[in-house]
Amino acid sequence: MTLESQDPDRQESVSSSEDDFPSGTPDERELFLSWLRYLRGAVVRKAAGLSDEDARWRPDGALLSLLGIVNHLTLVEWRWIEGGMRGQEVSRSEEEFRPGPELTVVAALAAYRERAAATDAAVRALPLSAPCRWGDQTDLRWVLLHLINETARHAGHADATRELLDGTTGE
Numbered sequence: 001m002t003l004e005s006q007d008p009d010r011q012e013s014v015s016s017s018e019d020d021f022p023s024g025t026p027d028e029r030e031l032f033l034s035w036l037r038y039l040r041g042a043v044v045r046k047a048a049g050l051s052d053e054d055a056r057w058r059p060d061g062a063l064l065s066l067l068g069i070v071n072h073l074t075l076v077e078w079r080w081i082e083g084g085m086r087g088q089e090v091s092r093s094e095e096e097f098r099p100g101p102e103l104t105v106v107a108a109l110a111a112y113r114e115r116a117a118a119t120d121a122a123v124r125a126l127p128l129s130a131p132c133r134w135g136d137q138t139d140l141r142w143v144l145l146h147l148i149n150e151t152a153r154h155a156g157h158a159d160a161t162r163e164l165l166d167g168t169t170g171e
Helices: 028-047 052-056 066-085 105-125 140-166
Strands: none
Touching (some): 028 066, 066 140
């Protein structure tokens, strides 16, 4: 699996806002969102431009594929915001880590960006102290920190998978 198998028509660009390293701000909500945006961008940068085959690659069948990471993070944000914060019924499946052949890199990245926009809008519409329906003494602030942590962990995982795939390193 190498980058030579990339289809130039399938190149996904990374927006400049996804590349911007977060700066300090006294606005706690925007500080959290800027870090979440940056970490999402790190994940997108690892998957952007890959063929569907390369995005599904896993080293010796271990770890998660880049496509699985993007799909999982999309669903994590959906579960915590729509389920934990808004009370909608949500579900979790181990299959989200191994998406079927119908999910392409382009579609997964588009869904991730769409979910990110919905998460950001929800975060801006709710007070940081809004209670989360899951867990004692959890609120939107806690959920945001959890999303930042989850995204950071999987961004590191994506770094390792991409480097093992084709040697690409860096944020």
